[in-house]
Amino acid sequence: MAVRFLDKYAKGFYSDEEYSRVKELLVPADAKLRAESDVNEYKGWYGLPFDYDKEELEEIKRVAAKIQKDSDILLVIGIGGSYLGARAAIEFLKSQHYNAMKKDTPEIYFVGNSFSPDDFADIVSLCEGKDISVNVISKSGSTTESAIAFRFVRHLMLQKYTDAEIKERIFVTTDCKKGALKNFADRERLKTFVIPDDVGGRFSVLTAVGLLPIAVCGADIDEILAGAADMKRRMEAQGIDNEAYRYAVLRNVFYSQEKFIEILVSYEPSFRSMAEWWKQLFGESEGKGGKGIFPAAVTFSTDLHSLGQYIQDGKRCLFETVVKQTEVKNELYVPPNAVDIDGLGFLAGKKLSSVNSKALMGTLLAHTDGGVPNLVIEYDKRDERNLGELIYFFFLAVAVSGYMLGVNPFDQPGVEAYKRNMFALLGKDGYSELREELDKKLSELGH
């Protein structure tokens, strides 16, 4: 029993009536989530911790071990859901400084998530003189960012390796049957892993999309899946009032009070990328149809000296969800000073983790005093089981939260708009009408 949800600190911020009114939406939301559905509803993540293909899992571990053995660097090519989960998990389990630290596993860099030539040039320079493997992740293989990066990376590899060697160093995670990347992989006889048809990008961290890079950093991916399965079982046993659903209900209560921003707060710098993953999960699932809570994130105590002022005293349009870690990997004790130069002598000999938790509690009380409701999610420590639990907790919560809000939490219709415009401006075939329209707009704007 690792992850707990605590609503007690937020009690003063809503009435029983408000809670009940929103909670009425929960039963139909839960029913929608549990209903049989076809593949296009993208609910495949729901059963995943139990249904996972055991053979695929063993293959992931085998390939991860090979990469660990023959590579200094793993380049992961993917954008959005095709990299945020893996990066989050690696930093959570190891460290935000994973790549810089001494270790016997490869450095892992995420590319193909930007069009910046400078950034790509930096990555190329990091690869100089190193043995690299590549995991290219794309459902279709035609996602522009990652497809371009894959072109660059293959050219980079051609300078280092023979054709036969390259085939042993590229691993493809894609559709099981169709798509540009699948066709390419089959023709070149590259090792492939499957992105299930019914799992969307932001729900894909518990598939090969996330699990292969995570396994390369040395993490135990069975334990992650076991944590997710535990969470599913526990929430189901708790019934309709389960902790994940209570989190979902309270988010919607605060939204109905015009608190449009949710800030995910952590006191561990190595949680930062988890917050980025969470921002995608919640923002992309709920932000549609003119609705949705805007997801933001801070790391305290550092950001208490940045956004802390706003949270304490700015516009009252927000609430906080504090992620609290209760155990550390390495305890430290505040060292004594011969002379108490900094006035902190009263802390000498205290556990640093205890100072951190007093900062958390002091801040929580200060912010609730300032009119900001605080929800709390506790986990024990940064290990695989807690990670799996956290991931599945957020999956469950965002699914019913989106349904309660009246949106489809599993689509992302708004993501196409920029792509269409970009293709038109780049002169892609089939976009000439839109191109004319945009050119007219731009010429009116003086371009």
Add this chain to the structure above:
Amino acid sequence: MAVRFLDKYAKGFYSDEEYSRVKELLVPADAKLRAESDVNEYKGWYGLPFDYDKEELEEIKRVAAKIQKDSDILLVIGIGGSYLGARAAIEFLKSQHYNAMKKDTPEIYFVGNSFSPDDFADIVSLCEGKDISVNVISKSGSTTESAIAFRFVRHLMLQKYTDAEIKERIFVTTDCKKGALKNFADRERLKTFVIPDDVGGRFSVLTAVGLLPIAVCGADIDEILAGAADMKRRMEAQGIDNEAYRYAVLRNVFYSQEKFIEILVSYEPSFRSMAEWWKQLFGESEGKGGKGIFPAAVTFSTDLHSLGQYIQDGKRCLFETVVKQTEVKNELYVPPNAVDIDGLGFLAGKKLSSVNSKALMGTLLAHTDGGVPNLVIEYDKRDERNLGELIYFFFLAVAVSGYMLGVNPFDQPGVEAYKRNMFALLGKDGYSELREELDKKLSELGH
């Protein structure tokens, strides 16, 4: 002439009347900024690009050269404004991967901005077998996070160096006369640099606070100051309708339309920490008295596959400020494929920077179509002069923007609340009444 502000893409989102009504607040705001003031008003940053102490600047360069020569790692101890500016500048000028890249300047890690024992333990392990220097930055020397880190770091150094060597490796940036850190530095005869009395943390990047770590990464700090001076001169020459002030007016126009969130958008991953610095500058300056625009940030195109859905189609409570870079350091050309496997053959041979700018323009048009006003700030390239211009542009804008909003942009009264609670919970002398009050609250909450 490097940094430009463009409001043309936002024209349809406000009427001339709305603009004029808000602009009436600009003349008094400008007058307030220019008025003679005492040191407690914290407007020292205003004249800094011209008034900078030339001797101090030479000393910064001399010390930076020494650190470059005898250190593998520089540890910068500071929190909030005492590290965000330097980190932002180093990543902007060099790379988000600065520490990982091959170079002849030291790695630079920022510590003392968290109470996490795990994070500190990671940093200690990075220092193993390396020669380190330390720059400890604190006005008072009693800021808890950085004072504790300084205790740990001195114990770490005692294991590596003699007392005499340590004195040569610790550099103190603090008050010119008083405070715990100043007293300590004087007693130990450590080299000190000055945080001017009338410059607040979030406005301190152009003092020794920012300039020493920035110089260590090999940047030309004279050019940064020259860029800031250029910006000041240019905005003054443009008069009351200058670009920085227009940005401030439009922010307040959108705020009056209940657009409570400003998203700073960049297409360069190495701009990410600049956005963190910007979030502190704007959030801490304006978020008070129940008011203020909430500052958020994204890096596109990656976050188009994360927060892009929300921005395109979620709650219409936001506007975007797009930071556009027009020149790259390393151009790349999209490589051809023998077979057009990814359907991107039409891009082969194109500049990657041109794909990036089409993505920017396509996204801007999509988001404005979706009801999100877009402001644009253009700069030429990631160099010292552009950095100085950008910094000073934002300083000017936030100062008048805060005054127009009716707040004091140079204080941060809300930052004390968490500190008081934390000290009380940690049992510090003088906080016993508050301690009782908090203990009562916590026991009611079941602690």
